[in-house]
Amino acid sequence: MGVKYPIIAGAMTWISDSRLVTSVGKAGGFGVFAAGNMSVNKFKKEIKVLKEKKINFAVNLITIAPNYKKQLQLIIELGIPFVVFVGGFPRKVDIKVAKESGSKVMCFASTESIAQRMIDYGADALILE
Ligand SMILES: Cc1cc2nc3c(=O)[nH]c(=O)nc-3n(C[C@H](O)[C@H](O)[C@H](O)COP(=O)(O)O)c2cc1C
Incomplete structure (x- = not known):
């Protein structure tokens, strides 16, 4: 990482x-x-600050947050090294678009079947919690 x-x-x-x-x-x-x-405005400002720091980091997106879709769109536009999806399962297409924008994707898994599903969806890494 x-x-x-x-x-x-x-x-x-x-x-x-x-x-x-x-x-x-x-x-x-x-x-x-x-x-x-x-x-969206605060998110953009914060990411701009982080990108200037020249460090590797992830952005944690809560899939059930009201602003989730707008935040995901910004992830794609801004280019983020790592994305962590949390708060319910991310859709396969969400993982796909995040990866296509250059992010490595991390997902939570609390059971083996969820882990397998996230791997099938294309997750690069799992957080077993
Ligand atoms: C105040 C607070 C806010 C948190 N917010 C989030 C969050 O936005 N997204 C997330 O994935 N986990 C969130 N967590 C969970 C933490 O990232 C972490 O998984 C959890 O505290 C367990 O780690 P620990 O055993 O080291 O405390 C939050 C935890 C705390 C205490």
Whole structure:
């Protein structure tokens, strides 16, 4: 994942903003930016800040958030190194478009069958939680 230490700071809505993700990245870990239900404008500004930091990071998208579709569109437009889908299963097409835009995709799986489904959908990595 392009970081010095194999440590991920899991996303926390309204806490894992660009400042926390930058601190984690600069310390050699892997930060995950929490999109939560952030507005399009705030999301754009935050991602712009993160992209200037020259660190590897993920954006955590909550598939049931009201702004999810707009956020996914921005992911595709802005180009994000990693995307973590959470909050219900991502649709296969959502994983596909994220990957086509250049992102590596990570999905949560709490059972073997969910893990298998996410692999079938094209997930690059699984978070077993
Ligand atoms: C305040 C708070 C907000 C969280 N928000 C998110 C979130 O937006 N997306 C997500 O995938 N997980 C979220 N989580 C879950 C964490 O990323 C993590 O998976 C969870 O805290 C378990 O990790 P731990 O055992 O290291 O605490 C949140 C956790 C906390 C405490």
